[in-house]
Amino acid sequence: xxxxxxxxxxxxTEKIDGYDLSTSDTEEVHVLAxxxxxxxxxxxxxxxxxxxxxxxxxxxxxxxxxYLGLDEExxxxxxxxxxxxxxxxxxxxxxxxxxxxxELLKKVKESSAFREIPVVIMSSExxxxxxxxxxxxxxxxxxxxxxxxxxxxxxxxxxxxxLREGEQRGARARRRGINKRKxxxxxxxxxxxxxSTLSSSTSSSPSSxxxxxxxxxxxxxxxxxxxxxxxxxxx
Amino acid sequence: MDLVQLQRQLVDYRTSLYHEGxxxxxxxxxxxxxxxxxxxFVVEVVSLFFEDSERLLNELSKALEQQVIDFKRMDxxxxxxxxxxxxxxxxxVQKLCIVFRNYCEAQNVEGCLKCLQQVKHEYGxxxxxxxxMFQLEQQILNAGGSIPV
Numbered sequence: 001x002x003x004x005x006x007x008x009x010x011x012x013t014e015k016i017d018g019y020d021l022s023t024s025d026t027e028e029v030h031v032l033a034x035x036x037x038x039x040x041x042x043x044x045x046x047x048x049x050x051x052x053x054x055x056x057x058x059x060x061x062x063x064x065x066x067y068l069g070l071d072e073e074x075x076x077x078x079x080x081x082x083x084x085x086x087x088x089x090x091x092x093x094x095x096x097x098x099x100x101x102x103e104l105l106k107k108v109k110e111s112s113a114f115r116e117i118p119v120v121i122m123s124s125e126x127x128x129x130x131x132x133x134x135x136x137x138x139x140x141x142x143x144x145x146x147x148x149x150x151x152x153x154x155x156x157x158x159x160x161x162x163l164r165e166g167e168q169r170g171a172r173a174r175r176r177g178i179n180k181r182k183x184x185x186x187x188x189x190x191x192x193x194x195x196s197t198l199s200s201s202t203s204s205s206p207s208s209x210x211x212x213x214x215x216x217x218x219x220x221x222x223x224x225x226x227x228x229x230x231x232x233x234x235x
Numbered sequence: 236m237d238l239v240q241l242q243r244q245l246v247d248y249r250t251s252l253y254h255e256g257x258x259x260x261x262x263x264x265x266x267x268x269x270x271x272x273x274x275x276f277v278v279e280v281v282s283l284f285f286e287d288s289e290r291l292l293n294e295l296s297k298a299l300e301q302q303v304i305d306f307k308r309m310d311x312x313x314x315x316x317x318x319x320x321x322x323x324x325x326x327x328v329q330k331l332c333i334v335f336r337n338y339c340e341a342q343n344v345e346g347c348l349k350c351l352q353q354v355k356h357e358y359g360x361x362x363x364x365x366x367x368m369f370q371l372e373q374q375i376l377n378a379g380g381s382i383p384v
Contacts (some may be wrong), residue, residue, distance in 0.1 A: 039283045039319040046276060095314065124318055146261045146322045149268065230251050 029160055030054040032086050034064045034092035034104065036121070040145070044091065054085065056163055057113040061099030061107075064092065087117055089140075089159050094123035096131065102134060109138040118162070120155055122147060188217075238380040245371045252368070263323030266384070281365055284323045288358055289348055291316045295351055299344070310339035311345065315343055316354070327357045 031045045041057045048055045058064050068087065073095045090108060092101040105119045114120045118140035123130065131142045142161075198230045236244070252258045269276040291312050300310050307311035329350050331354045338346030 035323070037315060037318055037321050039285070040278060042280050043265070043282055043322055044270075046273070051267060097311070124321060126313075145318065146264070146324075148261075148264055215362055 003017065007225050028052055028054045028091065029088045029163065030056070030063060030158060031089045031091055031156075033057040033066060034059075034061060034090065034091065034101065036096045036154075038104070040093065040122075040147075041135075041231060044147060044152075047147060047149055048091075048156075051156045052087075053156060056085070056087075061092070061096060061101065061104035064090065064104055064234045065099075065107060068108070068111075068114055070107060070114065087114075088163060089155070090117055090119045092121060092153070093120050093136075100138065105134060105137050105139055118159055210225070238375065238378045241371065241375050241378060242380060242383050245368070245375060246283055248368055248371065254309050256326050256365060259324045259326040261322065262263055265268060265323060266344070278369055281323060283294075284319050285362060288316060288328075292351070292358065299348055299351060302342060304342075304347075306339050306342045306347075325358075325361050328361060331357055343378060348356060 029052070031114050033041065033048065033055055035041045035044060035057070036059050037061075041059065045057050056067065058067060062071065071100045090104075092104050094101040101121050101123075107122065108119055109115050110116060115138075119138070120141045120143060121139050122143045122145055124145040126144045129197050134142055141155055143155075249258075249377065252314060253262075265277050267341070294312055296310060298305060313332050313335045317329055317336070320326075320328040320332065331350065335350040337355060338350055375382055
């Protein structure tokens with residue numbers, strides 16, 4: 001099934017450069033799913049597991065923030081949430097009592113620690129204004145409910161691509177860092193490293209430049225069927 | 236009834252549920268998510284749907300008995316019911332919820348009462364039909380057969 005294919009793919013990536021590329025502790029994408037509906041939580045959990053993801057499902061925006069360690073009222077115990085697992089993607093319902101998915105999106109994108117995490121919004125309502133508002137706030141994608149396996153697979157595909165590209169950029173940056181150090185120590189400046197956005201970065205450590213190199217919106221989101229507003233029979 | 240007959244009966248029953256608009260393709264989606272490692276997935280999700288729906292229908296009944304009716308709260312509850320019925324492919328219930336929401340928005344008590352009765356009725360039907368279908372599936376499994384896709 002898909003599960004084996006996903007894990008094997010990730011292992012291959014790690015061997016390509018011969019460097020230790022493990023920027024995350026796990027091979028699987030870890031998704032934080034947020035939905036107040038018990039039925040929908042069960043379904044999204046299954047969809048994500050089939051797509052080879054680790055899933056943490058919570059029932060409110062508030063709990064999602066607590067898990068991330070962003071809730072002002074609860075002291076952050078660990079930097080990465082209760083069980084120390086880094087979150088690679090957030091999928092949230094739009095209409096929830098208390099904090100809406102939009103408000104959760106805002107809080108995540110306004111936080112310096114978590115703004116790089118892609119956030120996908122799910123909604124049963126196919127309203128252009130709503131979709132636009134979410135995308136403008138930095139949402140990665142917008143899925144119209146009911147959620148299908150093809151929706152989830154598409155999102156996981158480009159999330160893992162972005163993660164992998166981030167890691168490869170990181171590895172290249174580390175190599176360039178090593179080369180530059182060698183050049184400084186040596187006499188000639190035989191720099192053959194290609195010009196890149198990373199070399200112009202003002203930050204000194206390669207790891208932080210990985211963050212800035214991540215594209216805020218991949219081209220594939222513009223091709224997303226939801227962006228083209230699929231016509232559903234409901235409403 | 237022998238195994239082959241049971242399997243045929245199941246396929247016919249399932250087909251009729253789609254044909255008569257009780258179920259839509261989202262139910263098929265759910266079935267495709269079930270496998271040998273997760274053989275009870277559909278039953279589990281549908282059970283959650285039953286619990287959720289009964290709770291919501293009770294709350295809606297109570298809401299309409301109040302002196303002052305909280306249409307906004309009712310609308311939120313119907314929205315929840317619409318969502319979960321859509322997620323499992325309970326097509327007729329979902330469609331009725333859309334009509335129900337319109338009545339909530341219009342603050343039309345008579346309309347809401349009528350709709351609630353209709354939703355309860357349709358919910359009762361789909362619950363019975365799904366339970367019958369699950370029973371058929373169990374009979375097939377007990378007879379040592381596999382559930383046809």
